[in-house]
Amino acid sequence: MxxxxxxxxxxxxxxxxxxxxxxxxxxxxxxxxxxxxxxxxxxGRLSHLGPIVVRTGHHTGRxxxxxxxxxxxxxxxxxxxxxxxxxxxxxxxxxxxxxxxxxxxxxxxxxxxxxxxxxxxxxxxxxxxxxxxxxxxxxxxxxxxxxxxxxxxxxxxxxxxxxxxxxxxxxxxxxxxxxxxxxxxxxxxxxxxxxxxxxxxxxxxxxxxxxxxxxxDVLPMHCSANIGPNGRTALFFGLSGTGKTTLSADASRTLIGDDEHGWGDRGVFNFEGGCYAKLIRLSPEAEPEIYSTTRRFGTILENVALDARSRRVDLDDDTLTENTRGSYHISAIPNASRTGMGGHPATIIFLSADAFGVLPPIARLTREQAMYHFISGYTARVAGTEQGVTQPAPVFSACYGAPFMPMHPMRYAELLGRKLDEHKTQVWLINTGWSGGPYGVGQRISISHTRAMVNAALDGKLDEVPTETEPFFGLHVPVHCPGVPNEVLRPRSTWPNPADYDTQARKLAAMFAENFQQFAGQTSPEVRKAGPCVEEC
Structure with missing residues (x-):
């Protein structure tokens, strides 16, 4: 029947x-x-408190x-x-x-x-x-x-x-x-x-x-978006491991969405009606809103370990994959927008986990620099220590989502530039990676310092703060930020030997320049000049 x-x-x-x-x-x-x-x-199998637990077989990622x-x-x-x-x-x-x-x-x-x-x-x-x-x-x-x-x-x-x-x-x-x-x-x-x-x-x-x-004339974006108590909308771009989910999931702000958005004539809007969060080693203290979704009816838990008798899940178990995932409707997040819409963004944050220890923890970008870094989509990946490899490797993903961009990145960058001009949106580059040396030598930038910088940028507290231009990338670094020691803002001063920093900075600048060669023929001279200095700086 x-x-x-x-x-x-x-x-x-x-x-x-x-x-x-x-x-x-x-x-x-x-x-x-x-x-x-x-x-x-x-x-699938029903787990404790209601989620469905499923297995994806051989393919545990895209x-x-x-x-x-x-x-x-x-x-x-x-x-x-x-x-x-x-x-x-x-x-x-x-x-x-x-x-x-x-x-x-x-x-x-x-x-x-x-x-x-x-x-x-x-x-x-x-x-x-x-x-x-x-x-x-x-x-x-x-x-x-x-x-x-x-x-x-x-x-x-x-x-x-x-x-x-x-x-x-x-x-x-x-x-x-x-x-x-x-x-x-x-x-x-x-x-x-x-x-x-x-x-x-x-x-x-x-x-x-x-x-x-x-x-x-709508800019599609691989980013999260939220709205502050003051009504100011913010966007967060960043590849895996940069802290995008953690930094955008702020209980004091209204979540528009966590991954895919459009920027149209009326403002920002979510493409989706749900969230697809990474769950491995998820902490109830660090991310309580997301953690709570793993204990509710309607959530799908992909490749999460499940005790067959108690039906309790273990979010720390990576036996099947590091890429354990949870799919849930956005209404599961208490502070989520019910409309999925927000105003034109006042602030955009580009997140990068620089394992080379070069980029400043925060920098203000010009329009052309924003387009350059948007096209570059940089972060760094740290090799698995189980193989004894500790050297970081650069990762460039155009528009912070190259696998999903069917048209040339410059098409999206041009749209971004036009909207930045029209709405006077301020763009900040924030490094959530290392300082005082590369991975294995330096230390990861304190999450409390990163949160202080993000909050200062979102609240407009840095709008009138003077900046210094660092020599290798031409980035405009605030001379001070509430809640952050001044020396932290200048990565060169955190290295034991500043000459070693200079060598590393030139190395990373050359990586940027090499990657950007594939886009140079379709970008304007102004955008190309917004890139790093690859000669003696």
Missing amino acids: KDTTQREHSRYGLEHHGLTNLNEIFWTLPTAILYEKIITRHE SANDKFVVQEPSTRDEIWWGENNHPISEEQFDALHLRMTRHLQTQDIFVQDCFAGADPNHRLPVRIITQYGWHSLFARNMFIQATPEELQYHVPEFTVIDAPRFHASPSLDGTNSETFIILNFKKKLILIGGTSYAGEIKKSIFTVMNYLMPKK
Whole structure:
């Protein structure tokens, strides 16, 4: 017998995507019913206090090398082809799509009709079709839920078909492995297969928004956003390990969202309706709001250790992966905005964990410097000590999210520059990494000092403070900051031998310059000059 929630699938577009002769179709099920399906289908286990615990199998993170964009005339000249956007032909896509839909014949599928984009003027109706009930719950958590009235008229502008149990044939399909994430902007269709990692669903729609929004003069951003008691909106950009989640999750401020936003004509708006937080070694003292979500009904815990008898979870256990994750609706955060919207940002924070010990802990950026550092997207990764390697390695990810940017980074940087001019937004670069020497020699900058600098920047307490220009990156460093010793603000003075600092600074400056060469041909002379000094400074 067909499920009572099934609609006529030809009417609602499944037939258009080759999905016919299906068994049961579960349409936009609420959380409680999805729990029942997940448990009875043995997709996950109920844990103490209510979260669902699931396993993602071999893939415990994104498969960056398996992401493709269909190369076709309407978008060919707009895509930033290369490491992050691999081309695949229309013929290969169609053949894979046909075999994928045949694989799904006579199977159950789950459908979630929802939205991306909290601003009604820029909202994208999406349909997420999945093999797993827990993936449907993930979509329900992560995207903006449609009201019963909206569901009656919901017409998706983009559709995701997610079939983890279907695998590609690299020799036949032109993929790099049996896993694939393929975006077809012409057909407004995304195919995901060979991976159970739910983050691929979220990031594929983010990539779509990153393509569509600039066409509407909206800047799509991989950042968190919140609002202070004074009503001032702030944005936090930063790669993994820079402290973005910790510093933006301030109980005294209203959270707009933790990961994906747009900056449009009315201000900042969340693309999502939920959060997807890293959980490994999560502390109830340091991050109480996020910690509480791991003890509630509706949360999905990915690859988190679970005691089979007590059903209690261990957030410190990294047996399966360091990338343990929690997916929950944003309403689980007490201080979250119910609208998902805020005003134009007064302050933007670029976070970098510089393990070379060079960057100042805080610096004010000019418009051109903001564009340069936005395009660069720098942090540093510390190698695992288990291999005995202690030398840091630079990480550059354009726009602080290169894997999700389908267009050239300069397209987004130009939008950023225009909006900075229009709204007089102040941009600060904050180093949450090392001082007094590189990793293994110096010390990580105190979190209390970092919080003091962030709060001073957000509250406007540094707006009138004089600055000194450091010689290697041309950054404008405040001469003092409330709650921070003056010597901490000048990294060169914290090194035992200042000459060693100079050597290290030139080394990092050269790394910046080498990375920026790939963008130099499409950036203005003013932006190029905003980079570091690579000669004798």
